[in-house]
Amino acid sequence: MAVSEKTVDLSQAMVTAPVAPADALIIAPIIITLFFGGLLLMTRKRAAWQVPMGLFALVLLLAACAGLLARVLTAGPVSVTMGSWLPPFGISFTADALGASFAFVSSLVALAVGLFASRDIDGLGQRYGFFAFLLLMMCGICGAFLTGDIFNLYVWFEVMLIASFGLMVLGNTRTQLDGAVRYALLNLLGAAFFLAATGYLYGSLGTLNMADITERLRQPTDGLPLNTIAALFILGFGMKAAAFPLAFWLPASYHTPSPAAAAIFAGLLTKVGAYALLRTMVMVMPAAHAVYADFLTWIAIGTMLLGSLGALAESDLRRLFGYVVISGIGIIFAGLALGSAGGLSGAIVYALHSMLVMTGLYLAAGIAARLGGSQQLRELGGLYGASPLLAGLTLLLILSAAALPPFSGFWAKIVVVEAAMVGGRWWLAGIVLVTGLFTALAAGRAFAHAFWRGGPVGTPDGAEKSVPGKLAAADLPLLLGPLGFLTMLTLLIGLYPQPVLRLAEIGAAGLLDPIPYVRAVFGAAP
Template sequence: MAATDSAVDLSQAMRLEPVLPADWLLVAPLIITILGGALCLMTRKNTAAQPKVAIIFLTLLVLACAGLLAHVLDKGVVTMVAGGWLPPFGIAFTVDALGATLALTSSIVALCAAVYGMTDVDNSGRRYGFYPFLLLLMTGVCGAFLTGDIFNLYVWFEVLLISSFGLLVLGNERAQLDGAVKYALLNIIATTLFLIATGLLYGILGTLNMADIAIKARGADANGPLMTVAVLYFLAFAMKAAAFPVNFWLPASYHTPRIVIAAVFAGLLTKVGVYALLRIFALLLPEARIALADIIALVAIATMLTGVLGALAQTDVRRLLGYLVISGIGSMLAGLAIGTTPALAGAIFYAVHSILVMTALYMAAGMMRALGGSYSLRELGGLYRASPAFAAVFLMLGFAVAGLPPFSGFWPKVILVDAALVGGHGWIAGSILVTGLLTTIAVGRVWIYAFWRGGPEGTADGQLVAFAVPAPSAVGANVWLPIGVLLGLVVLLGVQPEFMMQVSGRGASTLSEPMGYLRSVFGEVAR
């Protein structure tokens, strides 16, 4: 039998166009952090070299993420698929303005933490893996923001959780181990629910690619098995984001590690959970979001109010800040509950603001302890006399987290309140405003007790405590520089919010109108 030639249309199964050089920026963050972590691990006995290695690689990470964001803003959604195979066979990395923005913001925070850690983490902490774990954590965080495959989202969550466990117990103190058990237990439950939901989703739709899921879920019954999947996803990521009522693990664990580790956790980890909720419910399962909107709204309001009320009840600055992290998560969930493009843009803007300001506030808490010798408001006082400049810095960060102008927290709250009122969600708008007022009282209370008051509790009125001069390294450039950089960004986003509004708007548009996302993955064969 004579062999016959048959033409095969590979365009239906593979991406045939060459990968642009700039598209390699999509996987550069993962390569940089893995190589940097490996090199830090190899030099673990050289505790003087580790911070330098980590700072070099994290600087490269910031540059790569900045380049990636610029590329996305210029070209639109960018996709790289393993082997060029189209879904459901190829594993895709897909980044839009939302993922690129959060990756850049997270990389800036990680770089600031590496600099701050030069003072906060001693030689023992370096030997036992602070810098390798930090870089591995960024591998997981960036991978979660850049993946286009929902199972690989699970994988990257596992990577960041493993590294966060290592960071949480660094120091091997009793309180750290106790906090790690609570942190690990809830996150393991959440991860198990995530995996179960992903398995069910694959069984229903036969694909794990996010773009493919978004297409196939359109024709599926939103009230059938997909609703079960959606509820499981919401519960899993609500746990990871520390939303009400599964948020008790956060204030029970974030006050236990070294302050620089708590700062990284407060800035990044819960925001990855919020990102997953935005991606799944706004892009992949929008009908399920509509069906669950009232429940999401109730969770958002409860998260905001319980968080800020918990902050008002605290005397330990670290616990107080932990409750403010929770309160901010409620504001982001409010954007998801409303569901309009402006509301989603407000949630994205708020996430960027929260990453920056909560990291800076935890670092500022470390400086408060360096100056005043304690995290307790009962034992602090007179810090204004010790450092007027630091008193001003903390006050500005307090205004920012409360959503007061002219700082970064003001604009996302304005966007969210406006979107809530336009959409007829008066309760959400009122809760955001009430939360802002109570947050102002909470941070104002810290400033009055720790800075304005003459000394610790029991100090007579009109008297000022005499401070011993702290060691230069305690409040040196390694402490001031990262706090100053983060404060500068907080002020810049408040005074010049136009760029962030544009970027968050682009990210929200991709979620609510996903055709650009789908075409990036499937090309012209997008269905």
Template sequence: MAGTAEAVDLAAAMITAPVAAADALVIAPTLITVLFGAVLLLFRKRAVLQFPIGIFALALLVVACAGILARVLTAGPIAMAMGSWLPPFGINFTADVLGASFAFFASLVALTVGVFATRDIDGLGRRYGFFPFLLLMMTGICNAFLTGDIFNLYVWFEVMLIASFGLMVLGNGKAQLDGAVRYALLNLLAAGFFLIATGYLYGALGTLNMADIALRLREPTGDLPMKTIAMLYILGFGMKAAAFPLAFWLPASYHTPSPAAGAIFAGLLTKVGAYALMRTMIMLMPAEHQVYADMLSWLAIGTILLGSFGAMAESDLRRMLGYIVISGIGIIFAGIALGSQGGLSGAILYAIHSMLVMTALYFAAGIAAHLGGSQELRHLGGLYGASPLLAGLMLALVFSAAALPPFSGFWAKVVVVQAALADQRWLLAGVVLSASAFTALAAGRAFAHAFWRGGPLGTPDGAEKAVPGELSPFDQRVLYGPIIALAGLTLVIGLYPAPFLRLAEAGAAGLLDPTPYFNAVFGGAP
């Protein structure tokens, strides 16, 4: 005889109420990038359709990320559980001010890269999937900023990594393949440390939900190996962010792909590693952060000095920019090491500044290499005569990268230095300040050689312009447009920093006091 079915109360394990439409916006970046990436693959042989569809998708992504940021700023953190399973049972997306801000500025950068690529990527690059790879990479980047599950943070790292491999080797040049090998080995090793740490963490706590992890680690952990787990995360995320001493892979690889691909690598990929370190060490493991704060401070100092001295010694324009990226990561690490409201606010604002400025600098370096026929400084010269507009933009971006007023990097560095002085970390404050001088010297030398000098090394000044490359008026408008937009934005931040400082301060406050984050995930009753 058949038994009588009993009603099961799912209220304790599943969400039974409908999700607010505005909260569902948190998964829009995934839907947009995956859907349009698949459409572009279907039209892979229709190269003429790649750019309009890709640009439209990236514009939609900017709108979606702007909507998420606006929702978070007005209503606080938002969360959405996949399959309606309540945390910590299921996977969830959670957007707070920090994650939403990074996702929005990353989408802006991706849109400028897409526009630049319309003239930078040739027919072969279109046919072999530049835009599908770009959208897939943005799937990983945006979701890394918006996920609320630490294992899925690893998954989105891998998605981002796979797509970046494709962009790195697109073109199949010898230098690209060589750079891709170095890039792949170090990043796969970093991903391995990340996975091992996450496995240990799950074994110790029995949960992968970030909010649940953070709540559990605010109680005594007994003899759990949390310091070992924290060290593995520092190692994995530090390698991914190109921190000292394992930063050599970045200048050895970022100069090899197309300028468009190199620009998005320099602007975004290292920032994902820095974001992950902020999230894990400040929000999830505050006690372990206190243990390793001094070590993080020394890592920041080593990273700044490595990047600064490497930039001054480099003779290849794009490799020099790679070292400037490393120096900027050191400044972000300095803010993380301090772990205070001021230190984290400065680190967040500097990360946003670096996204914009390093992307634009790689664009400008790509155009300079095209006009001059080389990336080597000794082979460049006369570019001011070839393009006064490019020279002006490059000079403005050099000032911004050196954190000189009136550009965005100045305020971020001021906030970090103030926090270091307040914490009596005199050496850290001095090294952060010295980075401006080192960057200005390195970038100023490159500008003088490539733009002010009359021609390549050995050419009498003013005797020869030696500019073999040419750009049509249409190419100039398309290629210079993204640089002007990013340079303009860094100037706006520098002249009117108050709203951006407030944004960074709100992001830092959410890490230091994640109660609103917990309430969003657990419905107000963690």
């Protein structure tokens, strides 16, 4: 007996056309980092393979992110949905100018840290998985910047955090374990709020695709608990970004891991939380953003004050720079709270600037600690005599962090201040400038104590401190190379800011007008 066959039209549920090869660039960062991260874990007993294989993977990651950014700037947002299912049924990866630019700068930072770690991390640390954890953490970071699904944003957060736990405890000292506990507790609590918001959102809308949610929330939403969901997102992402009042975990933990691990933490991890808030609050839930704009403003002010005043009071070099990271998060929140094209552009520029500069400052602090034998400012001194090049590069990074011309920080802060003035919030612009002055004083004091004076407290004036010799002479130039690369980038952006400013404008426009993003996912305008 013949069985009748029915023709099933899959075009309404599945992708039937082949994906353009160039669009596969969007998942290349994930494939590269997962593959080489797993391979390095499997070959961890072959210590000689760790550095060359890890650096090769980081170069591939940089090339993939650069290609993706070029593709997005040329063709607009691109999207690929996994498993051939059409969105919102399938899990989408979607890259626009904002996500692609964050992923590209993150890959630059990761390569610089990898080069630094090739001389800073000993053979035992490499064998125990430094480069594997670094690549897996970059997998989570790039996945967070490129995903188009809120639940998978949570998944990539967890990948990032699990790998960062491994980097933080690498070395197994009492101080590292203490810092890891504080880091883990607050970040896991933030993840719990994030997961609760995600479940609440799915229960309310029945979808977690960002483009789908964006389109639905442009329609009347009477009866939906959007403000509650937005509050949970602000709490969860704010904790991960180290925003006031729950920022104390950052300076209490970032000074404990190796200099290379601390540098990439300071440069990237808090920016993932800031990126998630920009994406969810401005693009996905603009009505909730309008409700919480004043609340976000007060969070921004509290974060800026906490960071700048904490830096003034701190006597540990890496903890001091941790407070500088917090102060910068406050400026990003100020741009987010403004919500205008100028404010969002300033937040994006400042985030990209902070990725480069804070990574560089933590690398400089690591070298200074190895040269001087301590992270305490009272016990440091004479480092200018030990390495004038290190002193010069550190001073340039401090000037950039203080937002002085001609460095990238100057333009980032100028855009935020201008947006605040245009929006009639002159008092917010004043707070940005005053807290910037406090940050400059704190960083300048650190430089004067560690580098400029002749020696630590108790050393006679004019007497040079003898260097303990914890850093081999052959290692110093190789450690200064990545530091010089990051310093060159912040100076280059300061001298020629137009490309970065334009990139930030495109990213801000994509948040305020999500139609191209939605069209990339669904193939038609909403």
